[in-house]
Amino acid sequence: MGGHYPVRIQSMTTTPTMNTLATIEQSIRMINAGCEYVRITAPGVKEAENLRIIKKELRKRGYKTPIIADIHYQPQVAEIAAKYVEKIRINPGNYVDRKRGKATFSDAEYKSELEKIHSKIKPLIRICKEHNTVIRIGSNHGSLSERILMAYGDTPLGMVESALEFVKICEDLDFFDMVLSMKSSNVKVMMYANRLLVKRMMDEGKNYPVHLGVTEAGDAEDGRIKSSAGIGPLLVDGIGDTVRVSLTEDPEFEIPVAKKIARYYSLRNQPKSTTSCQIKMPETDPFQFIRRETNSVDKIGGNQPPVVILKLLKLNQL
Numbered sequence: 001m002g003g004h005y006p007v008r009i010q011s012m013t014t015t016p017t018m019n020t021l022a023t024i025e026q027s028i029r030m031i032n033a034g035c036e037y038v039r040i041t042a043p044g045v046k047e048a049e050n051l052r053i054i055k056k057e058l059r060k061r062g063y064k065t066p067i068i069a070d071i072h073y074q075p076q077v078a079e080i081a082a083k084y085v086e087k088i089r090i091n092p093g094n095y096v097d098r099k100r101g102k103a104t105f106s107d108a109e110y111k112s113e114l115e116k117i118h119s120k121i122k123p124l125i126r127i128c129k130e131h132n133t134v135i136r137i138g139s140n141h142g143s144l145s146e147r148i149l150m151a152y153g154d155t156p157l158g159m160v161e162s163a164l165e166f167v168k169i170c171e172d173l174d175f176f177d178m179v180l181s182m183k184s185s186n187v188k189v190m191m192y193a194n195r196l197l198v199k200r201m202m203d204e205g206k207n208y209p210v211h212l213g214v215t216e217a218g219d220a221e222d223g224r225i226k227s228s229a230g231i232g233p234l235l236v237d238g239i240g241d242t243v244r245v246s247l248t249e250d251p252e253f254e255i256p257v258a259k260k261i262a263r264y265y266s267l268r269n270q271p272k273s274t275t276s277c278q279i280k281m282p283e284t285d286p287f288q289f290i291r292r293e294t295n296s297v298d299k300i301g302g303n304q305p306p307v308v309i310l311k312l313l314k315l316n317q318l
Contacts, residue, residue, distance in 0.1 A: 001290045009035055010038070042077055048080040090166075092145065118169050127174065134179060191233065
């Protein structure tokens with residue numbers, strides 16, 4: 001992924017991970033629909049160990065799709081899963097930086113917490129190096145650590161700082177196989193956080209791949225529109241290397257939607273036509289949500305509210 005590779009499509013199983021057969025069969029349906037990365041939750045040690053069996057059976061059936069383990073709270077679980085899968089996903093806000101009911105953090109306490117994280121993540125980095133396992137560092141709006149909340153609030157800046165702290169720790173341990181993600185159910189927060197993340201990386205000379213997704217977008221037209229509104233503009237900006245459309249439907253139905261949205265990626269590499277309109281467009285600030293001035297055409301444009309146009313299709317066509 002990343003670089004000049006196409007935008008990769010991923011989704012996540014909804015079956016209990018300990019239900020091995022159901023998880024394998026759902027994974028196969030996802031892969032057959034076009035899923036290029038299959039994410040499976042591993043909330044505990046038993047689920048992490050079962051990933052080995054799931055992956056072995058998928059490979060036995062001829063499916064080589066990379067597996068991602070979704071890690072919640074326990075570093076021990078991440079260390080087990082990292083031996084079996086191609087990528088693990090951790091959320092800095094609830095991985096090792098746990099809530100303790102503190103209202104404030106002094107500079108010394110803040111530094112001490114980072115040192116603890118460094119110590120706790122070191123065994124995971126060693127395992128990932130040994131097994132060529134990638135780490136996705138995913139900050140979620142609404143699940144930031146107390147320490148980050150005290151310093152930055154539940155904001156896009158807090159999301160970015162949370163992820164970049166982990167990036168710095170991984171780099172200090174000579175580990176660079178990372179993917180970053182900023183997820184939120186609020187489209188504006190998600191877009192702002194991703195743009196801010198990329199700006200910060202550019203300012204600091206970093207260039208890690210970015211995963212895009214709107215958390216719990218919903219179902220039917222609402223979920224599809226919400227995901228498109230968040231993911232599409234970022235792809236046009238040149239941001240995004242993997243995407244997931246998070247619908248409250250069976251995961252195989254997410255794939256065709258994600259594939260359609262990802263087609264925007266082609267806009268990055270299309271040469272500009274020499275016969276295109278030469279009208280100079282006004283510069284826009286990606287960190288300000290302000291509508292540019294336009295002319296009115298019938299009931300569209302000007303000071304009129306945005307118009308949503310839908311083309312009604314059967315769900316299996318989306």
